[in-house]
Amino acid sequence: MRTWNRILHLLRHRKFERDLQEELRIHREMAEENELRLGASEDEARHNATCSIGSTALALEDSRSVWTFVWLESLLCDSRYGLRCFSRAPLFAGTVILTISLALGLNTVLFTCFNAYVLSPFAVQDPYSLYAFWWNTKTTSGRGFSWSEYQQLRQNNPAFSDLVATLDCGARASMARHLLDSSFREITSRCSVLRQQSVELSFHPTT
Amino acid sequence: MLILRTLSRGPNHGYGIAQQIRQVSGDALNVGEGSLYPALQRLLIDDCAVAEWGTSENNRRARFYKITSKGRRRLAQEKKSFDFLLSAIGRVMETP
Numbered sequence: 100m101r102t103w104n105r106i107l108h109l110l111r112h113r114k115f116e117r118d119l120q121e122e123l124r125i126h127r128e129m130a131e132e133n134e135l136r137l138g139a140s141e142d143e144a145r146h147n148a149t150c151s152i153g154s155t156a157l158a159l160e161d162s163r164s165v166w167t168f169v170w171l172e173s174l175l176c177d178s179r180y181g182l183r184c185f186s187r188a189p190l191f192a193g194t195v196i197l198t199i200s201l202a203l204g205l206n207t208v209l210f211t212c213f214n215a216y217v218l219s220p221f222a223v224q225d226p227y228s229l230y231a232f233w234w235n236t237k238t239t240s241g242r243g244f245s246w247s248e249y250q251q252l253r254q255n256n257p258a259f260s261d262l263v264a265t266l267d268c269g270a271r272a273s274m275a276r277h278l279l280d281s282s283f284r285e286i287t288s289r290c291s292v293l294r295q296q297s298v299e300l301s302f303h304p305t306t
Numbered sequence: 307m308l309i310l311r312t313l314s315r316g317p318n319h320g321y322g323i324a325q326q327i328r329q330v331s332g333d334a335l336n337v338g339e340g341s342l343y344p345a346l347q348r349l350l351i352d353d354c355a356v357a358e359w360g361t362s363e364n365n366r367r368a369r370f371y372k373i374t375s376k377g378r379r380r381l382a383q384e385k386k387s388f389d390f391l392l393s394a395i396g397r398v399m400e401t402p
Contacts, residue, residue, distance in 0.1 A: 104351045118359075119343070122320060122369045126339060129321040129366070153338035161340060165347035 108166045119162055123155050230259070307388060308335070309345055310373060310381040313355060319368035320346065346371060354380050 108115055130152055134144035185192035220226035234242050244252065244264070253262045312323050312330075323346075324337045349355040354377035362368040373381075 101351055104353070108351075118369065121367075123339060123343065125319075125366065125368055126321045126324075129362075129368075133325075151336060151338065153340040155339060158339035158343045161344040162347045165344050165351060 105166060105168065112166075115166065116163075119159060123158060127152060127155065307381065307384040308337075309342070309349065310354065310377055310384070313371055313373040314378065314381060317360075317370045317372040319360075319362060319370050321368070322362075323371070349377065352376070352380075 127148055130148035131144045134147045135141070139147060223229070234244075236242070246264075249262070249264045256262060308327050309323055312318060312326050315326075318326065320339075320342060324342055327335050327337050346355070346357075349371070350357060353374060355371045355373055357369050357371050359367060360370045
């Protein structure tokens with residue numbers, strides 16, 4: 100109700116303003132007349148009325164603030180002031196806007212990539228039962244397998260229910276899709292039992 | 307609450323409300339424009355009172371405020387909580 104009344108007021112604020120100003124003027128006049136009736140001179144009447152009534156401007160301002168969305172008005176004022184400041188120094192403003200927008204854009208791009216490749220798991224059932232493995236030597240690390248090694252591992256693998264080879268990390272999405280197409284349900288259920296073994300395998304390659 | 311109580315005796319304009327509160331309170335309460343008009347606006351926005359232009363007793367154009375049924379309910383409610391507070395203060399002060 101309050102908000103609705105405020106919106107109505109917004110539509111006819113000129114009339115409201117006129118009414119309020121006239122009302123306050125009449126109030127003052129009545130107070131002055133009263134003082135005159137009590138036998139005061141004209142100056143005294145004005146002075147006494149002002150003393151007892153207080154500031155008209157303040158009353159007007161406070162009454163107005165009851166009806167308006169004060170935070171909205173101050174927000175508008177602040178934005179106008181900001182725009183004025185920017186238009187006074189356009190080069191500076193341009194630099195600031197460009198810098199901030201570049202930084203924001205870069206941030207968004209980086210986070211989107213990070214989110215897609217690192218944070219979000221594969222879109223498959225129980226993605227945490229999937230393992231990637233490779234082998235290390237004393238001098239090198241993160242080495243892959245040859246095609247024949249992969250074939251052999253796939254046939255004689257004691258730990259995983261199935262194996263999929265990928266060319267690099269970027270192909271993870273296609274691997275996930277492949278798993279979904281094949282008997283993935285079976286894979287995940289067996290994998291979770293054999294998790295311990297699979298971890299060992301990833302650190303002790305057969306070759 | 308004081309304004310609502312004054313309006314419950316009949317419609318009145320701003321100056322009339324201030325005068326009546328002053329007279330009834332025996333010059334103890336002097337309501338200035340700065341607090342009267344914002345309070346009246348709050349009553350209007352909450353639909354506790356309605357305002358319309360009319361003619362005062364000495365043939366002057368004035369804006370008359372009239373209490374609504376919602377205003378009467380609010381008055382009863384505020385009087386209740388005020389009485390409660392007053393009696394609580396009374397008990398604290400009178401306990402030896």
